[in-house]
Amino acid sequence: MVKAADSRGQAPGTPPTVRTSGTRILVLGGGYVGMYSALHLQRKLRRELRDGSVEILVVTPDPYMTYQPFLPEAAAGSIAPAHVVVPLRRVLDRCKILIGEATAVDHAKRTATVTTLATAEEGTGAIEVAYDELVIAPGSVSRTLPVPGLAEYAIGFKTVEEAIGLRNHVIEQMDIASSTRDPAIRDAALTFVFVGGGYAGVEALGELEDMARYTSRYYHNIKPADLKWILVEASDRILPEVGEEMGGYAVRELRSRNIDVRLRTRLDSCEDRVAVLSDGSRFPTRTVVWTAGVKPAPVLAATDLLLTERGRLRCTARLTVAGVEHAWAAGDAAAVPDITSAAPGADCAPNAQHAVRQAKVLAANLAASLRGGAQREYAHKYVGSVASLGLHRGVAHVYGRKLKGYPAWLMHRVYHLSRVPTVNRKARVLAEWTLAGLFKREIVSLGSLEHPRAEFESAAGGGPGPGTPRPGPPGVPPRGPSDPPRSTPPDTPGPARPDTPGPGPDDSGPGGA
Numbered sequence: 001m002v003k004a005a006d007s008r009g010q011a012p013g014t015p016p017t018v019r020t021s022g023t024r025i026l027v028l029g030g031g032y033v034g035m036y037s038a039l040h041l042q043r044k045l046r047r048e049l050r051d052g053s054v055e056i057l058v059v060t061p062d063p064y065m066t067y068q069p070f071l072p073e074a075a076a077g078s079i080a081p082a083h084v085v086v087p088l089r090r091v092l093d094r095c096k097i098l099i100g101e102a103t104a105v106d107h108a109k110r111t112a113t114v115t116t117l118a119t120a121e122e123g124t125g126a127i128e129v130a131y132d133e134l135v136i137a138p139g140s141v142s143r144t145l146p147v148p149g150l151a152e153y154a155i156g157f158k159t160v161e162e163a164i165g166l167r168n169h170v171i172e173q174m175d176i177a178s179s180t181r182d183p184a185i186r187d188a189a190l191t192f193v194f195v196g197g198g199y200a201g202v203e204a205l206g207e208l209e210d211m212a213r214y215t216s217r218y219y220h221n222i223k224p225a226d227l228k229w230i231l232v233e234a235s236d237r238i239l240p241e242v243g244e245e246m247g248g249y250a251v252r253e254l255r256s257r258n259i260d261v262r263l264r265t266r267l268d269s270c271e272d273r274v275a276v277l278s279d280g281s282r283f284p285t286r287t288v289v290w291t292a293g294v295k296p297a298p299v300l301a302a303t304d305l306l307l308t309e310r311g312r313l314r315c316t317a318r319l320t321v322a323g324v325e326h327a328w329a330a331g332d333a334a335a336v337p338d339i340t341s342a343a344p345g346a347d348c349a350p351n352a353q354h355a356v357r358q359a360k361v362l363a364a365n366l367a368a369s370l371r372g373g374a375q376r377e378y379a380h381k382y383v384g385s386v387a388s389l390g391l392h393r394g395v396a397h398v399y400g401r402k403l404k405g406y407p408a409w410l411m412h413r414v415y416h417l418s419r420v421p422t423v424n425r426k427a428r429v430l431a432e433w434t435l436a437g438l439f440k441r442e443i444v445s446l447g448s449l450e451h452p453r454a455e456f457e458s459a460a461g462g463g464p465g466p467g468t469p470r471p472g473p474p475g476v477p478p479r480g481p482s483d484p485p486r487s488t489p490p491d492t493p494g495p496a497r498p499d500t501p502g503p504g505p506d507d508s509g510p511g512g513a
Helices: 032-044 046-051 068-076 117-122 160-179 183-189 199-218 244-256 298-302 352-371 406-419 423-438 454-460
Strands: 023-028 054-060 064-066 085-087 096-106 111-116 127-130 133-136 140-142 191-195 228-232 259-262 267-269 274-277 282-284 287-290 294-296 327-329 384-390 393-398 401-404
Touching: 023 032, 032 046, 032 054, 032 064, 032 133, 032 352, 046 054, 068 160, 068 199, 068 406, 096 117, 096 298, 111 117, 133 352, 160 183, 160 199, 160 287, 183 191, 183 282, 191 199, 191 282, 199 228, 199 244, 199 287, 199 384, 244 259, 244 384, 244 393, 244 401, 327 352, 384 406, 393 406, 401 406, 406 423
Parallel strands: 023 054, 023 133, 054 096, 133 327, 191 228, 191 287, 228 259
Antiparallel strands: 064 085, 096 111, 111 127, 140 294, 267 274, 274 282, 384 393, 393 401
């Protein structure tokens, strides 16, 4: 029996990889650039999408876009995890969504190699997806260095899963410290080391310290002074985007809260749950948070497109990939010339502010190229930055004006509320902020969410109980219920770098305005 076609001209059950007639626009990535590019394209090409002359296929590892500036507040419990993400299938209702990951691109053949959940089940290996126009926006991944113990014991702060896992972990450490009789275990549980003084590290540390200090009032034997917070930064200042003066204020503000800010310092090792710093300090700790910058996604190295020395796609000011046609890029993956800069050869900073604006120009230029219209160059002057240092604390340097304290924190919230996609998310976030101001914080750890079957396995006698350490990947020590989630292991270690793992020029941490 022949199945009836749906409103998009395909039979029900047809995979999105099956090509229909017309021009296929393949968008690799569902982050800032991927989502906003597809969103603007489906608006500008509404007529072509309706008559089937154009189709937009978005390939993304996750069915949602994460609004990263809200990750610190999600970790602190100010915003629910579901409200930090934007569901792509709802927002991109005229596009086809394929949950998978691009592992290679052969632009000469106009094909991308993609792995999906189904390819793993079928055992057929990766599939090749053909396209006519390519928007490559895979974003970035955490930049790691071959620090001993980093892959085994550290946690990143780039995804909503990591943010919520870190919140659960911090509260669990307080539970351990409250119940142990061993002073060494208590001290290690209450010591938290953050590596990287960019937006991600500073905002995550500020929010979590605020949350933990509040939570300590509900423990009979833990005081705020018992908590030890350490920020390790390789350069001579933190938050370089807000300027030297505001960065200095941020250091003083953190230190006034008994946070140990160590500048010009590296993390040399975190083996055996001991953080060893380059200044000779040693801190037994069960928590090492790595936020020392980002690097381009690995798929860029598996393309036949022109890359810069930093591994980003060399692009033109019109957001096309240099040297080829029918390929477009923006955001973290792209080195886009900054035509507003007086410095020759300067590129736009890989941050959210540029990514969102570049996506709009990219979509307009791609639509114009399909219709034979004129394209324009991307030009945007960097207006400044805002950063939160915890509840009612912040720093800002916007349009030449410098703010600190409560005004900067309020500007941080207003700005990001205006930028989070969809009215639905804006309303939910605003409602949560309002309720948080009227009621007390939530101080519950839901660490069992990371192992939802543990209780049933214990009851059924088919596996370890909730308190039994769980085996990890080969070569990695078993994990206990209070161990932090593991980040993706670092790349194959290369020669040790003489410089230090601080946030470099490619650091586009979650706080960038």
